[in-house]
Amino acid sequence: MRSLCPWVQCRGAVVAASLALVSAGITFSVAAEITYAAEGSLPPAIVAADLEYNGRVVVGGDPVTVKIATPNKNGAMTFQGTAGQRINLGFSSVSLTQFQVSVYGPDGSLIARQPTAVKNYYATMGTRPLSSQTQVQTSATAYQFTADSGATISSSEMNGSSIDLVELPATGAYTIFFDPLSTYTGSFTITVSHELEGAIVPQGSAVPVTISRAGQNARYTFSGNSGQAVSLQLSDVTIRSGYVSILKPDGSPLGQPTSFAHAGAVVDAQVLPTSGTYVVLIDPELSYTGNVKLALYNAPDLLGNIMIDQMTVTPTLTVPGQRALYTFNASAGQWVNLGLTGVSIASSTLSLLKPDGSKLASTTIGSSGGSLDPAMALPETGAYTIVVDPVGNNTGSMTLALSSPVTGTLALDGAPVTLSLNKPGKTARYTFNGNAGQWVSLGLTAVGLTSSSISLLDQSGTSLASTTVGTAGGALEISNPLPTTGAYTVLVRPGGPYTGNMTLTLSTEVSDSLKINAAPRPIMISRAGQSGRYTFSGTANQQITIKATNNKFDSVAVNLYTPSGVLQAGATSSASNFNLNTVTLATTDTYTITINPALAETGSIQLQVVGQ
CATH class of the missing domain: 2.60.120.380 (Jelly Rolls)
Structure with a gap:
């Protein structure tokens, strides 16, 4: 695509050249002159004299490179759009430091952006959750929808960027306006696409999706009935990262968008609130492209009851995204634990939900099994729920045993x-x-x-x-x-x-006091796990040696601590007789000797504090 002078001047030049050739006796046929949608009718907000670039792009056509080399100049580009189209703008190879992008409709009004899946979710479902790292809650205004398509693109986004427009309101010529910030200059490549569209059927064949255009999304529809539970599996993913979400018939999100990468992802079972046409929306991040395979399942949650200290239950989850939910009644102050055996699911998240549905405890287990051990007693009387949620595409079974301690x-x-x-x-x-x-x-x-x-x-x-x-x-x-x-x-x-x-x-502990240079003191430890603690009074600058004799333990640790609890000397030995290193006492105070047999040994030893 070329950089053009304002269209009216260029058109005049073409007409003048044609007339001159005719007057010279040269005749020819012009099949189509070079024209652009909405020529001569730029939106009122765009000043023709400020445009360094004015071009055209075709929806679904080749990417176009835009270059703005003069400070304080802008660019514009037109495309023909059809009412009801969903247009995606992809930006790549960006060297223009920072610029704003706006899109104007045939009537000159601004066209609104379609919020990303994440923004759409938080804008319609309430405020963003607290960050687990910072406990800072982002203002809800950060997720409010904007009335126009204005967005800022930056060269710092190394992997490009994208803008999604709402459904086009009318058929006609649309104008994309590029406005560099400050005096920035540079170039970028823009790809204008309509969303990929298709259909997917619950329990039908997996649908391969190829997104080959920067910024493009994919929208696959399915018919659903009120009360139906569906789950979604993404596999064979080559898109670097993105989000997948299910949209209700009114366009609002059915649940929180799920991020995905090369490992794939699963949208857990969701219960459809109404009958109608639902949408699976694939929204790659930045300008990423690639493949993904979608499989939609009828996946009702397995529901049941489990009782404390009674029979075990064994849920079998057969399709990706399916969960098992088991409820039990308990009283405030009770302690419970959940044992997990016979696990064939490679990885699962186990959660314990309080009667209000909030999470009390959770853990992740593999095929070796494990347990869920809440760190606190149950806070209230009511019905609690255990949720078994396989991670990713995993399926299988496990046995749950709910116990009181x-x-x-x-x-x-x-x-x-x-x-x-x-x-x-x-x-x-x-x-x-x-x-x-x-x-x-x-x-x-x-x-x-x-x-x-x-x-x-x-x-x-x-x-x-x-x-x-x-x-x-x-x-x-x-x-x-x-x-x-x-x-x-x-x-x-x-x-x-x-x-x-x-x-x-x-x-x-076995405890007593010792005197410096007194006879060796026999110390008997007769209870499993028991240790000894003996003290003595020492004088600053005095040199002392702790001597251990007649040791009957297979292994014992003898340590000397300063009055402030700092280890000053120590030894672990199985020898009959051994000494700690000679030390110089720093202060006049009380010092401590500890005796710790290995494991749960019992036995005896003699200690003596020798001073110089």
Whole structure:
């Protein structure tokens, strides 16, 4: 396409040249002169004298490169449009730093843009959700529709950009106006297309879609009935990224648009609110092109009930986008856990919804199964819902087991307690009363669970300490004394769908004081998981050595801490006799020696503080 002088002057030049040739005796036939739609009738908002570029483009024709080399000059381009057409403008190879684009109709009025799928959703469905990262809520005005097609294109968009117009209101000549910001100059390539159109049938054959033109969208329609549930699968995707959405007969979004990339995507089952013609809209981002295959399914959600501590349920999801929803009744303050076994779905999201439909907890599992463990008790009495939602195109089945935790009490320095977790996903919550300043430890023995996490929770549910153990057992060692007087909870959660037993032994530390250069002190640790804590008074600049003798543990850690709790010396050993490195005490104060047997060992050792 050429840069032209204003059309009236060019047309005059053509006519004058024709008359001159005729007068010279040269005759010829002109099949069509070079003309442009709406020649001589630019919209009132466009000043002909300000145009450096004035050209024409054909809808569905070749892309056209526009160049504006003079500061403070504009460009215009016309195309013939038909009433009801949906036009997409694609911009690529942009070197013009920044410019605004507006489209005028045959009557000179501005043509509105069709908002993107995301903007359309948020403009019609309410305010944008809070960002999980910043907790900043975008103003709803950012998603309001504009009355005109004005949009800013920038060369900083390395992969191009696009503008979608609403249905053209009339047949005739349309004008695209390019207005560089500031004194910017440069060029760009524009591709003017009408949306791809076609039809798709629920449970019919998959439909391949090829979008080969920059900025182009694809619109596929289907007939739906009120109450019908449909899901949509995108596969064989070569478009770099974009959005797919389902539009209701009135043009509003049926649900939140779904982003897609090369891995494909699935629009989960949606219930159609009314009978009529629905639209599947494919909207590539920027100016991306490529292929996608669409498959539309009748995919009603599987619905059912599940009961706490009763029979399991096994949903089988056979088409992409299908979900399973199971409800149960529960009371405020109840704790529940969900075990997931026999999983053939490669990846799924499991959610627990409160009676008002908001999410209480969620997790993602693979084919190895797992569990959903809410971090809090159920907040209200009512009907709760478990949602099984396969990720992407996955289908398959799994078995759900809903349980309440095993509960009980522990006594500090009391008898060991054996708990049994005999159902996948089942947990245990044991409570005990502790006093502020107490040092406690928990022994974990006779463990039949392949893997478990053990946590100590305070009154608010905050974890004070945690560890993971296997069948070898071990201990939960708390690095600080209990912060307040009150009830504490030991939480046992199997890793994955494991079941089995475990014995808990809750103990206070063996403790006393030592004197420098006194005889070795025998220390007996007789309870699984128990540790020792001994203190001594030291003087600034004094050199001391901690000596361990007659060690009966297979492995034990002996550490020396400063008054502020900083590790000053330490050793882990299985030797009968060993020493910690000699240290110089920094201040006159009380120092601490800790004794921590490996795993849940019991035994004895002798300690001596030797000063110089």
